[in-house]
Amino acid sequence: MIPIHKDSQWQGISDCKNCGIREMALFADLQDEDFSLIHTPIDTLKFEASEIVYSENQHAGYLFTIRHGAIKLVRNASDGRERIVRVLRTSDVFGLEALLKAQYETEAIALETTELCRIPLEVIHQLSQQTPRLHQRLMERWHKALKDADDWIASINFGSARQRVAQMILKLRLTHTPDITALYSRQDMGAMSDLKLETVSREMSRWTQLGVIQPLDKKGRMYKIMDEETLLNA
Amino acid sequence: MIPIHKDSQWQGISDCKNCGIREMALFADLQDEDFSLIHTPIDTLKFEASEIVYSENQHAGYLFTIRHGAIKLVRNASDGRERIVRVLRTSDVFGLEALLKAQYETEAIALETTELCRIPLEVIHQLSQQTPRLHQRLMERWHKALKDADDWIASINFGSARQRVAQMILKLRLTHTPDITALYSRQDMGAMSDLKLETVSREMSRWTQLGVIQPLDKKGRMYKIMDEETLLNA
């Protein structure tokens, strides 16, 4: 089995109590005394693009939350095709299935340089036995994951290639600056929407041509959205 | 807002303690004393095919579990296209988002004659405050819903029309007799897999032609699966 982390990935032990993204995180409304219940260290790990966080069927012992970066959840078909089932970004939680099963159900791979908090299952179990405050937060996470999954089906996996690419552009906007969109390789975008990379490329060129989006780099990853309306009604 | 149920749908008050499907249900491991905490009646409702259980954005006050039948969860695009994000069957729970939001996020419609238990939110809240036993069960439901959603993307919404229809045939097998598959209208099958109904029909004809499946009725709904292997490797 693939080791869960190499030394080069280890970034230190997380200080949850004073964490900058604590409001968004799983432990948002824990009290000071609750933190004293955490006996197992929560590590901070760093992954470079395309590094594997865990693989399908690997033993599941941790939950993860994203400090910054992005993760793709992947299912590999028996014939080798790769399908991206969901993309998670800053403050999202993944690996929730660890709470119920001994194995992860998808593969998790970094899409860019990504920093994670790795929370051992024991920590969750200790906390949830002794304080009820975690349950609500966990349920919020399940809810968000499920809603994201349903959105994924209803937006970027629905309709013509043109519509799918338009929806991807909209979906991958930066949270704090919604007129900028941060995309991924054409290959990955294809695996998200069940299109071939050439088709994605063509539709991207078309939107650029029409002035609906405007490239901000030369790698085809960052674009400024000029005409949101047109993308919505594609 | 659409009323949550008409008198004609009302089938009586559920007796959860002695429910036949209790092992599969949310209340599987409640003790006798826990049932005494249920003060609000849990109704049993019956819906005919194409009747609406709830609509998108309708006020969410209940969780549902399926006693028997099938429900489609639908998102309606602004241009009128209908997308089925998931299909639920006997013993599945839906409307979980009611636990966190005041509105349902999808529309729920009966695919066939379906009997539901309708559980008021108060019941869940009462029980989960006073007994911890429900939490685990609820989490199992979130987990199953999320896994189903991911499977949906990775199987029946992935690859060629041929592969999608093959996956649908496999996915919609009867739980107790897995060599029989119970399908829906070509229209609905199309909305599940993002294909046109004619394409679904053609691929169905092709599998029948090849002897991979064999019709059991004249409406194109029930088939016997003769060659599972071929469907899997389509």
Next chain:
DNA sequence: CGAGCGCTTGACCGGCGTCAACACCCGTGG
């Protein structure tokens, strides 16, 4: 500066959508 990777673009073709005709099942009413 050259190798290699990812993106783009073109030419071609096949799969799927579109439009339409027809078959079949069933319920209704003559």
Next chain:
DNA sequence: CCACGGGTGTTGACGCCGGTCAAGCGCTCG
């Protein structure tokens, strides 16, 4: 009892969208 009509499934003809194969370009990094 049969005639009729609507709803659903099937099948055909045709055209276009998106997949395939291939060439070329621009970055980036040795």
